[in-house]
Amino acid sequence: MKLLKRYFAILLAVLxxxxxxxxxxxxxxxxxxxxVEESTESEEGPSVETTAGAAETPVKEAVVETPEETTEGxxxxxxxxxxxxxxxxxxxxxxxxxxxxxxxxxxxxxAPVDTENEDxxxxxxxxxxxxxxxxxxxxDAMGAASAAPDSVADVPATQxxxxxxxxxxxxxxxxxxxxxxxxSGSGExxxxxxxxxxxxDYADQITSAELNVNGVTDLSCTxxxxxxxxxxxxxxxxxxxxxxxxxxxxxxxxTLDTSSFDTSSVTVMSAMFYDCENLxxxxxxxxxxxxxxxxxGMFRGCRNIAQxxxxxxDTSNVTAMSLMFSGCxxxxxxxxxxxD
Numbered sequence: 001m002k003l004l005k006r007y008f009a010i011l012l013a014v015l016x017x018x019x020x021x022x023x024x025x026x027x028x029x030x031x032x033x034x035x036v037e038e039s040t041e042s043e044e045g046p047s048v049e050t051t052a053g054a055a056e057t058p059v060k061e062a063v064v065e066t067p068e069e070t071t072e073g074x075x076x077x078x079x080x081x082x083x084x085x086x087x088x089x090x091x092x093x094x095x096x097x098x099x100x101x102x103x104x105x106x107x108x109x110x111a112p113v114d115t116e117n118e119d120x121x122x123x124x125x126x127x128x129x130x131x132x133x134x135x136x137x138x139x140d141a142m143g144a145a146s147a148a149p150d151s152v153a154d155v156p157a158t159q160x161x162x163x164x165x166x167x168x169x170x171x172x173x174x175x176x177x178x179x180x181x182x183x184s185g186s187g188e189x190x191x192x193x194x195x196x197x198x199x200x201d202y203a204d205q206i207t208s209a210e211l212n213v214n215g216v217t218d219l220s221c222t223x224x225x226x227x228x229x230x231x232x233x234x235x236x237x238x239x240x241x242x243x244x245x246x247x248x249x250x251x252x253x254x255t256l257d258t259s260s261f262d263t264s265s266v267t268v269m270s271a272m273f274y275d276c277e278n279l280x281x282x283x284x285x286x287x288x289x290x291x292x293x294x295x296x297g298m299f300r301g302c303r304n305i306a307q308x309x310x311x312x313x314d315t316s317n318v319t320a321m322s323l324m325f326s327g328c329x330x331x332x333x334x335x336x337x338x339x340d
Contacts, residue, residue: 164202171213173199179207186214195221221245228252238262244270255281264288275301285309295321303329315339
């Protein structure tokens with residue numbers, strides 16, 4: 001019995017050993033090529049393993065074919081362009097601050113300017129250059145653009161040969177080649193922080209002036225230092241409150257027509273005719289001075305005026321009138337008996 005059990009144990013061990021042992025590969029017959037094992041690697045693998053002793057067979061690398069680019073159906077490229085229609089000279093500048101530093105391509109062309117005004121007027125008759133303070137060269141005569149006047153019909157067109165021109169708010173001014181200053185529009189023509197007018201730098205080139213501005217309240221120093229001014233035409237001064245220094249230093253004025261002056265709102269008349277040394281004829285008999293508070297130096301330095309009628313002046317509200325007639329050495333008579 002013990003021998004039988006040992007026999008079965010040996011038989012079982014042999015069977016187990018046979019199952020676990022690798023199956024012997026058949027040797028190729030003489031003269032036949034060795035068998036090649038199947039490769040489990042991808043087609044893209046570098047090579048395929050062979051049986052022992054067999055030569056390795058190189059495997060071609062997988063090539064992915066891509067369709068050739070074609071320009072079929074696309075417009076033929078023109079010189080200076082790619083087939084995509086993009087200029088070869090174009091330089092892409094991502095940073096706006098370096099735009100001017102880009103060096104490539106043709107010179108930039110300015111965008112077209114709409115020459116029609118806001119009212120739909122003809123571009124050829126547009127006053128855009130005047131409204132923007134431009135002279136005939138395109139330069140800003142004022143250094144800053146301002147709004148156009150309310151009535152564009154009253155705006156003088158800038159012509160070649162003009163001395164200067166510009167705008168402030170709704171007011172346009174031009175000094176033509178003959179030295180005539182024309183101011184038109186509505187509202188103020190300066191900010192009120194100083195006494196300088198927009199045309200102050202050209203004062204000595206002004207020989208005549210025409211002022212037609214509605215709604216202005218400050219005419220102080222309007223013609224200050226216009227030493228060559230000989231003629232003035234002012235349409236209206238209704239609503240004006242300040243006339244101080246208005247004709248200060250107008251040494252060439254001989255006659256001044258103030259018949260259109262409305263002074264009913266004026267509070268300051270100080271130095272209004274100061275240093276008009278050649279002025280001979282000046283009629284202020286119609287001046288309404290009921291609201292005036294300052295008259296200091298109003299006629300100071302008017303050394304050639306012989307007749308001056310201020311008999312109707314209301315000085316009840318005046319608080320300053322020092323040197324009002326200082327230097328008026330040609331005055332023959334002056335009645336101030338009613339002055340308060």
